[in-house]
Amino acid sequence: MSVTYYFAIVGAADSPLYEAEFGVQRNENKHLHQFVVHAALDLVEDALFATNSCYLKTIDTYQNLNVSAYVTPSNVRLMLVHEVKSEEAIRAFFAGCHELFVRTLLNPFYDPSMPIQSRAFDAKVNALAKKFLI
Template identity: 65%
Template sequence: MSTTYYFAIVGTNDSPLYEAEFGAHQDESKYLNQFILHAALDLVDDAQFMTNACYLKTVDRYNDWNVSAYVTPSNTRLMLLHENKMEETIRSFFVDAHELYLKTMLNPFYEPNTPIQSQTFDSKINGLAKKYLL
C-alpha cells in the first residue's frame, strides 16, 4: 500500500506559495487536501506561540490524516498532510525543505510572498520526499 503526502508552503498572508503531492496520486482529493491544510492554519498559529521550536509536530487530525507543521522565523508555514506518524523523518524533511526555501528567497529575482514556480525547486522538493517520506 502506497501512502500519499500533500506538502504546502503557506506565505505570511495565508496564500499558498507552493504545493506538491507525493506517493499515490489521487487528483480527486487535491481540493480536500487543500481544505484540510487551510483549516489547520489557525491551529498552527496557536501552536507556534506555545513553543520556541520551528517544528510543531502534529497540530491537527482529520479522520486518518495528520497535519504536521514547521514555522519559519519569518512566519512562513511549511505544512504536510500525512497518514503515518514518522516524527523524526518529517522533521528532517521540513528542515531540508526550509533550507531550499531560504535559497529561493535569497534569489534576487524572487518576489517575496509570490508562488514558487521554479522547476529546480520542485525537483529538489520531490527528491527530499523520496529521501525522507517515500
C-alpha cells in the same frame, strides 16, 4: 500500501507559495488536502504560543490524515498532510525544505509575494520527499 503526501508552503499573509503531492494517488478529492491545510492554519497560530521550536509536530488530524507544521522565523508555514510517519523523518524533510526555501529567497530574481514556480525547486522538494517520506 498507497500513501499520499501533500506539502504546502503558506506565506505570512496566508497566501499559498508552493504546493506538491507525493506518492501514489488514491481516489480522493484533490481539494481535500488543501481544505485540511487551510483548516489547520489557525491551529498553527495556537501551537506557536505553546513552544519556541520551529517544528510543531502533528497539530491536527482529520479522519486518517495528520497535519504537521514547521514555522520559519518570518512566519512562513510549511505544512505536510500525511498518514502515520516517523516524526524524525518529517522533521528532516521540513529542515531540508526550509533550507531550499531560504535559498530561493536569496535569489534576486524571486519575488517573495509570488508563488514558487521553479522546476529546480520542485525537483529538489521531490528528492527530499523520496529520501525522507516515500
